[in-house]
Amino acid sequence: MPEGRIATLGRMLSDTASRPLVIGHRGAPGYRPEHTRSAYELAFALGADAVEPDLVATRDGVLVLRHENEISGTTDVARRPEFVGRRTTREVDGRALTGWFTEDFTWAELSTLRARERLGRVRQASASFDDRYPVIRLRDLFELIDAAADERGRVLRMVAEFKHAAYFDELGLPLDELFVAELDAAGWGRGDDRLIMEAFEPTLLERLGARGIRGKRVFLIEATGAPWDLVLADGHGARSYDSFVTEQGLLGLTGRFDGVSVGKPRLVGGTQTRRGADAPGAPLTGAELVDAAHAAGLEIFTWTLRPENRFLAGGYRRGTVRAAFxxxxxxxxxxxxxxVDGIFVDHPDLGVVARDWSLGRAG
Known part of the structure; x- marks a missing residue:
C-alpha cells in the first residue's frame, strides 16, 4: 500500500465512529438486489459505516458473495439452459437441499450469472433491478470499500460472514485459508480495524484467530438449535445457541471472541416473550442481554432491522399490508x-435516521 494511502488510513482510523455502527446487510437490498456492486455502493452512499458480505466458495476456491451456497433464489441460474445439468441435491448442515450450488461452478462460470433479489415479492422496487448485475467476488468488494473510503474521507468497514464452514471443509475448501489468500490479494495484509469477522460456527472463528488475522471476531447466535461444527463434534450433546446467551455463557466467551450477534427477536418480540425467560440460567433477552454482553466485555450486534410490517415486531406493525412500512x-x-454496538439493516439510510434520532433524544 502506498505511504500516502497508509497515512490517510491512519488518520481515518483515529476517528471514532458513531455507535451503533450502521451495517448495510448484504449492501442495501431494500433498494438493489443483495450482494451486488450496486447494492454495496448505494449502502455507502446512504451513510452505512460498514457492509456485510456472506462468503461461500466456488469449485476453484474463489470466495463469492451470496446469501447461501444454493443460488437458485438469488441468481438467474435456473433459467440458464447451459447449467440445467448442475441441479442436484446436497446435504448442507444436516439438511437436504435441492438446487444449484456455488461449489459446483468455477468462478468463470458463476461470473456469467446475474443477481436477483431474494425477497423480491416484498421488495418489488429492488426486484425491478433483477438480472441487471453480475455476481461479484470478495476481492471486488475489498476494492469497492477502499474506493468508497477514499471518496468519503472516512473509515469504512467490512463485516464478513462465513457460511457453512464445516461443510466447505469437507469439500476441501477451507474458508479461513481462502480468506487469507483474498486478504493478501486485496492488499489488506492480515486485516486491521476495518475488518470484523462473524460466523455461526465458533471453530471457524478460532481458526481465523489462530491464523493471525487481525479484526474483531463475532459469534453469531441463531434463534434455535446448536452450531453445526459442535453438532459434528459432540452429536446430541452439542451446546445449544441458547446456552451462549446466559450470563455464564457470555462470560465463557470473554477472551475467546470480541462480540456476539443475535437475531432481532432476542431483543424485541419473538423469543423475548417466551415462557420461562425469567428462570435461572434461561437465555437473556432485551436490554438485559445487551447489558450482560457488555458486562462480559463483549460487543453486541443485532440482525436484521427491516421496515416492512412483515418483519416488524407486533406492536410496531401498521395496517394489514405486509410489504408496507x-x-x-x-x-x-x-x-x-x-x-447495541451495531445494527444490520437492509435500508442503510433508515438505520442512520434511527441512530441520529436516538442520539438526538439522548442528548
Whole structure:
C-alpha cells in the first residue's frame, strides 16, 4: 500500500465512529438486489459505516458473495439452459437441499450469472433491478470499500460472514485459508480495524484467530438449535445457541471472541416473550442481554432491522399490508436505545435516521 494511502488510513482510523455502527446487510437490498456492486455502493452512499458480505466458495476456491451456497433464489441460474445439468441435491448442515450450488461452478462460470433479489415479492422496487448485475467476488468488494473510503474521507468497514464452514471443509475448501489468500490479494495484509469477522460456527472463528488475522471476531447466535461444527463434534450433546446467551455463557466467551450477534427477536418480540425467560440460567433477552454482553466485555450486534410490517415486531406493525412500512422508526430506535454496538439493516439510510434520532433524544 502506498505511504500516502497508509497515512490517510491512519488518520481515518483515529476517528471514532458513531455507535451503533450502521451495517448495510448484504449492501442495501431494500433498494438493489443483495450482494451486488450496486447494492454495496448505494449502502455507502446512504451513510452505512460498514457492509456485510456472506462468503461461500466456488469449485476453484474463489470466495463469492451470496446469501447461501444454493443460488437458485438469488441468481438467474435456473433459467440458464447451459447449467440445467448442475441441479442436484446436497446435504448442507444436516439438511437436504435441492438446487444449484456455488461449489459446483468455477468462478468463470458463476461470473456469467446475474443477481436477483431474494425477497423480491416484498421488495418489488429492488426486484425491478433483477438480472441487471453480475455476481461479484470478495476481492471486488475489498476494492469497492477502499474506493468508497477514499471518496468519503472516512473509515469504512467490512463485516464478513462465513457460511457453512464445516461443510466447505469437507469439500476441501477451507474458508479461513481462502480468506487469507483474498486478504493478501486485496492488499489488506492480515486485516486491521476495518475488518470484523462473524460466523455461526465458533471453530471457524478460532481458526481465523489462530491464523493471525487481525479484526474483531463475532459469534453469531441463531434463534434455535446448536452450531453445526459442535453438532459434528459432540452429536446430541452439542451446546445449544441458547446456552451462549446466559450470563455464564457470555462470560465463557470473554477472551475467546470480541462480540456476539443475535437475531432481532432476542431483543424485541419473538423469543423475548417466551415462557420461562425469567428462570435461572434461561437465555437473556432485551436490554438485559445487551447489558450482560457488555458486562462480559463483549460487543453486541443485532440482525436484521427491516421496515416492512412483515418483519416488524407486533406492536410496531401498521395496517394489514405486509410489504408496507410500519413504525420502523419506533422499533429501530427502541433497539438502538438498548445500547447495541451495531445494527444490520437492509435500508442503510433508515438505520442512520434511527441512530441520529436516538442520539438526538439522548442528548
Amino acid at each position: 410500519g413504525d420502523w422508526l419506533g422499533e429501530f430506535t427502541h433497539i438502538v436505545d438498548m445500547g
